[in-house]
Amino acid sequence: MTDALLRVDGLTKRFGGVIASEGVALEVANGELHAIIGPNGAGKTTLIGQLTGEIAPDSGRVHFAGQDITTLPTYRRSAIGMARSFQITSLFLDMTVLDNVALAVQAHSGHSFRFWTPARSETRLREPARAALARVGLGDRENVVVRDMSHGEHRQIEIAMALATRPRLLLLDEPMAGMGPEESARLVNLLRELKKEYTILLIEHDMEAVFALADRISVLVYGRVIATGAPATIRVNPEVIQAYLGEQQVAGHG
Amino acid sequence: MMPALTLRNVVVALLLLMLFLVPVYAAVIGNNFVLSLFTRIVILAMAATSLNLIMGYGGMVSFGHAAYLGIGGYVVGILAYEGILSGFLQWPLALLVSALIAFVIGLLSLRTRGVYFIMITLAFAQMIYYVGVSLNRYGADDGLTIYRRSQFGDLINLSNKTVFYYLCLVLLLASIYLVWRLVNSRFGMAIQGARSNDRRMHAIGFPTFRYRLTCFVIAGTICGLAGVLLANHTDFISPAVMHWTRSGDLIVMVVLGGMGSLFGPLIGTVAFLALEEWLSGITEYWQIIFGPLLLAIVLFARGGIDGLLAGIRRD
Numbered sequence: 080m081t082d083a084l085l086r087v088d089g090l091t092k093r094f095g096g097v098i099a100s101e102g103v104a105l106e107v108a109n110g111e112l113h114a115i116i117g118p119n120g121a122g123k124t125t126l127i128g129q130l131t132g133e134i135a136p137d138s139g140r141v142h143f144a145g146q147d148i149t150t151l152p153t154y155r156r157s158a159i160g161m162a163r164s165f166q167i168t169s170l171f172l173d174m175t176v177l178d179n180v181a182l183a184v185q186a187h188s189g190h191s192f193r194f195w196t197p198a199r200s201e202t203r204l205r206e207p208a209r210a211a212l213a214r215v216g217l218g219d220r221e222n223v224v225v226r227d228m229s230h231g232e233h234r235q236i237e238i239a240m241a242l243a244t245r246p247r248l249l250l251l252d253e254p255m256a257g258m259g260p261e262e263s264a265r266l267v268n269l270l271r272e273l274k275k276e277y278t279i280l281l282i283e284h285d286m287e288a289v290f291a292l293a294d295r296i297s298v299l300v301y302g303r304v305i306a307t308g309a310p311a312t313i314r315v316n317p318e319v320i321q322a323y324l325g326e327q328q329v330a331g332h333g
Numbered sequence: 334m335m336p337a338l339t340l341r342n343v344v345v346a347l348l349l350l351m352l353f354l355v356p357v358y359a360a361v362i363g364n365n366f367v368l369s370l371f372t373r374i375v376i377l378a379m380a381a382t383s384l385n386l387i388m389g390y391g392g393m394v395s396f397g398h399a400a401y402l403g404i405g406g407y408v409v410g411i412l413a414y415e416g417i418l419s420g421f422l423q424w425p426l427a428l429l430v431s432a433l434i435a436f437v438i439g440l441l442s443l444r445t446r447g448v449y450f451i452m453i454t455l456a457f458a459q460m461i462y463y464v465g466v467s468l469n470r471y472g473a474d475d476g477l478t479i480y481r482r483s484q485f486g487d488l489i490n491l492s493n494k495t496v497f498y499y500l501c502l503v504l505l506l507a508s509i510y511l512v513w514r515l516v517n518s519r520f521g522m523a524i525q526g527a528r529s530n531d532r533r534m535h536a537i538g539f540p541t542f543r544y545r546l547t548c549f550v551i552a553g554t555i556c557g558l559a560g561v562l563l564a565n566h567t568d569f570i571s572p573a574v575m576h577w578t579r580s581g582d583l584i585v586m587v588v589l590g591g592m593g594s595l596f597g598p599l600i601g602t603v604a605f606l607a608l609e610e611w612l613s614g615i616t617e618y619w620q621i622i623f624g625p626l627l628l629a630i631v632l633f634a635r636g637g638i639d640g641l642l643a644g645i646r647r648d
């Protein structure tokens with residue numbers, strides 16, 4: 080496939096006896112929203128970690144935009160257009176929302192060996208940050224210190240920070256984790272908008288959201304991709320139902 | 334923009350006014366000791382200010398910061414001993430050596446975090462301390478008397494105690510101003526981001542190591558300058574200024590005054606040395622009071638004295 084933005088081959092990662100990724104192969108085409116689903120501990124977050132370079136795979140390759148990035152440091156991957164949100168919120172808690180997002184802009188606006196001009200008065204940093212905040216619905220909260228905000232808002236900042244790096248590929252690790260139904264619904268709407276502009280790899284347990292948004296779905300179980308395909312085929316795949324969706328439905332009703 | 338009339342700003346303004354008036358006061362009461370004490374306070378406040386840059390803003394708790402006091406001092410002392418008295422040579426060389434040593438220490442220690450970083454910086458400082466002890470030509474652990482202060486021709490006469498005091502004060506204010514510009518610049522945002530959440534910094538595209546290393550070098554260099562001043566002030570340099578307890582004192586000054594606050598280190602240094610001076614005048618066993626008192630302030634006022642004044646909680 081020539082228009083694959085992200086291509087992963089034979090990715091394997093062990094933590095002692097635990098196999099978190101086992102020969103994972105994956106392609107994310109330009110412009111698609113590709114969802115990854117799977118039970119807890121299946122290795123979804125570990126996969127994202129290997130895509131962004133935080134975790135070094137034991138073997139396998141990662142190609143991004145036609146370049147082998149398997150050994151590229153995390154910050155360089157960000158520079159060439161990979162952005163992630165964290166499943167467990169990871170923000171600058173002691174700074175304001177705007178400072179958080181402006182830092183993400185700053186990272187992509189040349190080097191930071193600039194010692195004299197006050198960064199908070201640089202419109203080049205503040206305006207794009209404000210735009211990203213407006214996008215996720217936090218436009219009126221820019222001066223609040225992140226620590227003092229709600230969990231749902233933290234989730235929104237996660238996405239705003241990823242957007243502020245102007246990525247080509249968004250890696251979203253359970254963006255709805257811990258959100259109430261109303262917040263989730265708003266986020267689904269946002270993702271539907273973002274889908275038009277970005278290539279997205281979405282990890283999510285909310286099956287309603289996944290099946291509403293995804294162009295394709297890969298199912299990860301015990302570190303292995305057991306199925307990849309359109310939502311309609313995944314929904315009726317017996318192996319998937321047995322390994323994950325069945326359990327999901329039980330959990331959903333219980 | 335006019336600074337707001339808050340308790341904290343008023344205290345800082347009064348403190349600065351007092352510092353400017355110290356030589357006048359000393360002249361009026363004809364007591365040189367006060368001037369000497371405050372010269373020391375101002376110099377150590379500069380060292381604490383530089384430590385605050387890495388520790389308060391950068392989250393790099395160096396337990397070896399006093400090493401740069403010694404390095405700056407020894408460059409001046411050794412050059413003076415060898416007959417090179419020009420400050421135009423001594424001072425830049427002292428800054429250069431401080432920067433180089435900070436670069437090497439930073440390069441080797443900034444890969445570690447937390448307690449490991451504290452221990453490694455301590456270990457490096459101890460190494461430098463023992464280098465000082467082994468300098469037999471330059472007095473070994475007895476130290477080295479500096480018979481003539483750095484010479485700047487007709488520009489400035491450091492032997493004039495009042496002139497020297499004002500020079501130290503101006504350099505202190507210059508370092509505080511420098512830190513202020515730095516921490517609000519892009520560089521400073523990167524430093525503070527790395528303190529707050531280094532993992533996120535990498536994820537959004539920052540190679541933080543180079544910024545943290547640069548910050549470490551800047552702080553070491555400023556502290557080296559404080560060392561140059563200290564050696565000129567005491568006309569003496571010995572390994573004792575680099576003892577690990579001195580590094581501990583600097584940390585206490587910063588924490589006492591308020592980490593990550595611009596004037597915190599100055600406030601902390603004044604409080605530390607004034608308390609030390611006052612308590613040691615009352616009783617021989619002053620350290621028994623001093624220790625718990627510091628502990629109480631650090632524990633109950635987590636933002637230090639500056640935090641108390643500002644009435645805000647920092648954690």
Ligand SMILES: Nc1ncnc2c1ncn2[C@@H]1O[C@H](COP(=O)(O)OP(=O)(O)OP(=O)(O)O)[C@@H](O)[C@H]1O
Pocket residue numbers: 094097098099117118119120121122123124125126166
């Ligand atoms: N740093 C680590 N050290 C040891 N084991 C780890 C580490 N990180 C993950 N694991 C293990 O690897 C497996 C995959 O974990 P991972 O977090 O990737 O799963 P996940 O699919 O994201 O799960 P969840 O849906 O709960 O977020 C788990 O068994 C986990 O315990």
Ligand SMILES: [Mg+2]
Pocket residue numbers: 123124125166
């Ligand atoms: Mg996970």
